[in-house]
Amino acid sequence: MTSKISDLLGLILRFPAPWILTGAGISTESGIPDFRSPGTGLWEKMDPMEFASVEGLRRNPRAFFTHGLQTIDTILNAKPNTGHIVLGHLQKARLIGPIVTQNVDDLHRRGGAIHYYEVHGHFRTASCMSCRNQVPISEVVSQVEMDQIPPVCYYCGGILKPDVILFGDMMPADYQEASLLASKYQYIPKLMIVIGSSLTVSPVNYLPLEFNRIAIINNTPTPMDYKADLVLRQQIGEVMGALWDEILALNGGKEPEPIPYGFNCGHLIAYLDNEMRFLAGQKTRMTASKESLARHTGHIKADLEAAQKIIQAFPAEGRQPLENAMLRFYLAEIERMNQDFDAWCSETGIKPNAEPSRFSKLLQDNFKDNVNAFLTYTGETEPLPELIEHFAARAAGCYGFWSFANRILGLALPPQDEWENFKKTARKHRVEQDLDQYLNLFSQ
Numbered sequence: 001m002t003s004k005i006s007d008l009l010g011l012i013l014r015f016p017a018p019w020i021l022t023g024a025g026i027s028t029e030s031g032i033p034d035f036r037s038p039g040t041g042l043w044e045k046m047d048p049m050e051f052a053s054v055e056g057l058r059r060n061p062r063a064f065f066t067h068g069l070q071t072i073d074t075i076l077n078a079k080p081n082t083g084h085i086v087l088g089h090l091q092k093a094r095l096i097g098p099i100v101t102q103n104v105d106d107l108h109r110r111g112g113a114i115h116y117y118e119v120h121g122h123f124r125t126a127s128c129m130s131c132r133n134q135v136p137i138s139e140v141v142s143q144v145e146m147d148q149i150p151p152v153c154y155y156c157g158g159i160l161k162p163d164v165i166l167f168g169d170m171m172p173a174d175y176q177e178a179s180l181l182a183s184k185y186q187y188i189p190k191l192m193i194v195i196g197s198s199l200t201v202s203p204v205n206y207l208p209l210e211f212n213r214i215a216i217i218n219n220t221p222t223p224m225d226y227k228a229d230l231v232l233r234q235q236i237g238e239v240m241g242a243l244w245d246e247i248l249a250l251n252g253g254k255e256p257e258p259i260p261y262g263f264n265c266g267h268l269i270a271y272l273d274n275e276m277r278f279l280a281g282q283k284t285r286m287t288a289s290k291e292s293l294a295r296h297t298g299h300i301k302a303d304l305e306a307a308q309k310i311i312q313a314f315p316a317e318g319r320q321p322l323e324n325a326m327l328r329f330y331l332a333e334i335e336r337m338n339q340d341f342d343a344w345c346s347e348t349g350i351k352p353n354a355e356p357s358r359f360s361k362l363l364q365d366n367f368k369d370n371v372n373a374f375l376t377y378t379g380e381t382e383p384l385p386e387l388i389e390h391f392a393a394r395a396a397g398c399y400g401f402w403s404f405a406n407r408i409l410g411l412a413l414p415p416q417d418e419w420e421n422f423k424k425t426a427r428k429h430r431v432e433q434d435l436d437q438y439l440n441l442f443s444q
Helices: 002-014 054-059 061-077 082-092 137-145 173-183 204-210 236-250 265-284 290-313 321-348 359-378 385-408 416-428 435-439
Strands: 019-022 099-101 116-118 121-128 134-136 160-164 191-195 213-217 230-232
Touching: 002 191, 002 213, 002 230, 002 236, 002 265, 002 321, 019 082, 019 204, 054 061, 061 121, 061 137, 082 236, 116 173, 121 137, 134 137, 137 160, 173 204, 173 359, 191 204, 236 321, 265 290, 265 321, 265 359, 290 321, 290 359, 290 385, 359 385, 359 416, 385 416, 385 435, 416 435
Parallel strands: 019 099, 019 191, 099 116, 191 213, 213 230
Antiparallel strands: 121 134, 121 160
């Protein structure tokens, strides 16, 4: 399994801050059964339209809530397992981005994650189906245990329904907000890691299509396995535990500090990796003209040279071992891609033109993407102050890295007015930190 774990870590480093999509499979190790596994899945033992639909609740509330009480009890007594805890560690270290979960068990929050979208709701609260009054889930449990079925709202007498998505419900705001935020990152290729999901439930199963690359960790095949760069069939806890052990080893056995904002060399690698994939496809079936490919490969050659120059100049002194290991990994990736590039040109007979690097424009566009992501997050239903600060810092780090790259490449520094306008926007959204600090991270 070690080589597969290294492949997974390589993808995470190559496509920084990947999004995570989790399904029921990640929580089975916490004692919560999934829905579709042969022999053990919940839907093999009961009719979902009877016990997990709005229609079933209204038609037979006693059956719905009697069964529901068992489910709530199982979930409230479950504890985060290795998979949840490692994802919490990875998010704290800024090695992964948001977690989108189909689960309603609250185990990501309890496992240490702060940025997550519960696209099927949760069992922390219940809401009145008539007046929308919200109460703790303990109110539902208490009434059902006293045989008050269905449990009712004390304000209007309406039925209290747990705040989970049933068949027949509209998707919650979390789904729309996750989809919208993912769509804001357009210029740097992005990765989604699917963990414990069969990818058969709509519309969440379409979310990975927003991403350039997919990795899948699941016990059974999924409809998207053919699109995945990596598929792992091992137990999720084993995979995530081994991944964390490998990260600890790279950091000298210590838990890593958060990766600094602006440590964006991986963005260059992600872009170039996507370009090399394009060239590989052209070798199989050339769809572009030779003149067009000569220009395009000219840009790629210049980008490879620029990336190497930027990464070699990136300040390494005083960094934690993990960050220096990442810089070495990125330089090795540049060397690998240079070899693949030379081989491709030799095999196809394409001679690259003399063209400029596109990185300055790419990093400008990436800064704008991150400003848009910041604005998108601040417009969500319940944005967390600490995540508003995080998104502002990410955008600031992108501007800082853009400035650093331009300086190393001998180009004009980015327009100061773009920076000042962003800081003004951040202040309007009550960002408290000094964003200028992220421009000072690139001096030796």
